[in-house]
Amino acid sequence: RIVGSLGMGRSAAMAIASLAGGVIADHIGGPAVIALGGLVGAACAIAYTGLRAPAAAEPPRFSARDSFRSIRGRPVLARITLAQGFYGGGLVAAIPLYALVYVDRLDLSLGDVGLIGVLAAVSTTVSFLLWGEVVDRAGSIVALRLGALFGFASLAIYAFAPNVAFLWVAAIAGGAAGASIDVGWAAIVSEHTSMASRSAAVAGVNAITGARGIVAAFAMSALLQVGILDVTSGLVVCTIVTGIGVVLYVRTDVAAIE
Secondary structure (H helix, E strand, O other): OHHHHHHHHHHHHHHHHHHHHHHHHHHHOHHHHHHHHHHHHHHHHHHHHHOOOOOOOOOOOOOHHHHHHHHHOOHHHHHHHHHHHHHHHHHHHHHHHHHHHHHHHOOOOHHHHHHHHHHHHHHHHHHHHHHHHHHHHHOHHHHHHHHHHHHHHHHHHHHHOOOHHHHHHHHHHHHHHHHHHHHHHHHHHHHHOOHHHHHHHHHHHHHHHHHHHHHHHHHHHHHHHOOOOOHHHHHHHHHHHHHHHHHHHHHOOHHHHO
16 A cells, blocks of 8 residues: 555656646756756755654665575566566667657657656556555456556557557556556565565665666667667567566466465
8 A cells, every 4th residue: 555655646746747847848948847857856855864764673784695695585586577677678778769759750749748748647646556456356466467568568559659649558558567567566575575585685676677777778779879770670679578578477477486
């Protein structure tokens, strides 16, 4: 419930910001809106220094080696991390290409781009509650599998979208996918780690997926820069990589591994 509540609040803020940012950008320009967003983000980051929590026992210490060992020692987490490596890698690599679809292929206005962001944020906001129900009733792996399918569909639509209406559908599917991963990952980590080892496991997963994301984004940008891929072929490659992750999610039998 906490993960869902925080996610809904974050997504609602994104929806408002996307709508307002698109409208303002059409009047004063995109760079000014980006600068304004940076200032708001910096102010929020500074505000965190004022938060206080009740005194608690000192959390267990762990090293980078302990983080990776905590994943290797849990077969379910290892398989899910591998699946997310492919699934999320394709999505991250595609991010630089979305702007090229907006500008080069479809020549969208800033308002159109803002509407796409609003649809994605609203979809994410609503989906958090729905995925929470799925996790409670069917299990976290089911939420991850279904959400990955939504993400795959969103990316495939971006690869071939002939007009902005298709991107509306892609935004809604992508928003639902993002919420499922947030809720599903929080649940599956909780199910397969103890409180003492949870921080180490989460750190290990984030380190692996973070490094993958850096490599994926730079690799795709480089392939476009040297002319090996264009926007459409690049998105097709990303879709294939994401599809491998979907297959790995579907083939992960939690009961059998346990």
